[in-house]
Amino acid sequence: xxxxxxxxxxxxxxxxxxxxxxxxxxxxxxxxxxxxxxxxxxxxxxxxxxxxxxxxxxxxxxxxxxxxxxxxxxxxxxxxxxxxxxxxxxxxxxxxxxxxxxxxxxxxxxxxxxxxxxxxxxxxxxxxxxxxxxxxxxxxxxxxxxxxxxxxxxxxxxxxxxxxxxxxxxxxxxxxxxxxxxxxxxxxxxxxxxxxxxxxxxxxxxxxxxxxxxxxxx
Ligand code: G3P
Numbered sequence: 001x002x003x004x005x006x007x008x009x010x011x012x013x014x015x016x017x018x019x020x021x022x023x024x025x026x027x028x029x030x031x032x033x034x035x036x037x038x039x040x041x042x043x044x045x046x047x048x049x050x051x052x053x054x055x056x057x058x059x060x061x062x063x064x065x066x067x068x069x070x071x072x073x074x075x076x077x078x079x080x081x082x083x084x085x086x087x088x089x090x091x092x093x094x095x096x097x098x099x100x101x102x103x104x105x106x107x108x109x110x111x112x113x114x115x116x117x118x119x120x121x122x123x124x125x126x127x128x129x130x131x132x133x134x135x136x137x138x139x140x141x142x143x144x145x146x147x148x149x150x151x152x153x154x155x156x157x158x159x160x161x162x163x164x165x166x167x168x169x170x171x172x173x174x175x176x177x178x179x180x181x182x183x184x185x186x187x188x189x190x191x192x193x194x195x196x197x198x199x200x201x202x203x204x205x206x207x208x209x210x211x212x213x214x215x216x217x218x
Pocket of ligand 1: 006026027028129131132164165166184
């Protein structure tokens with residue numbers, strides 16, 4: 001399963017890359033607004049750190065303007081995935097850009113049928129938002145299971161299921177159990193995966209016992 005970082009924080013992106021935990025990056029307008037930085041130069045910098053797909057989202061909801069924005073974003077680097085909303089106009093942009101060889105990530109997916117439409121429009125990635133469904137009392141992971149079943153039924157579509165709006169490690173575990181292609185996570189959630197109290201305790205014991213030997217490896 002691929003790990004994408006759902007952030008524009010360059011230090012966090014570098015840190016994950018250094019550990020081999022970075023297969024791509026996703027951003028959205030809220031993430032960019034939070035960064036306080038200029039969008040295009042920031043995406044350029046991210047593309048220099050990350051070899052994998054880097055999602056940069058269009059800002060308009062109008063077809064013609066989204067097309068122009070998407071074409072401009074696609075020129076930033078070869079690994080750009082243009083992110084478009086799951087609307088009729090967004091899927092039209094998806095079809096047009098993907099026909100021309102640009103990766104497209106269709107975002108704001110909340111139903112299995114929306115995911116099927118994105119696959120038919122040639123999306124490279126579909127982004128179902130699990131956390132936001134959990135927030136309204138639906139099980140977000142049920143949506144992932146449904147999309148994976150549907151995509152498995154129709155192997156002619158090669159759209160990858162990119163689980164988004166991840167809030168905690170359990171979402172990542174369930175994604176892996178279901179066989180999702182990608183999870184995009186806030187870096188702090190990926191960091192939580194390293195931790196186990198028995199690892200901490202075991203390491204503390206080894207450090208103490210090693211001291212007793214009075215030896216040094218170096
Ligand atoms: O980038 C899309 C998605 O991951 C947003 O997550 O936490 O704002 O629901 P969230």
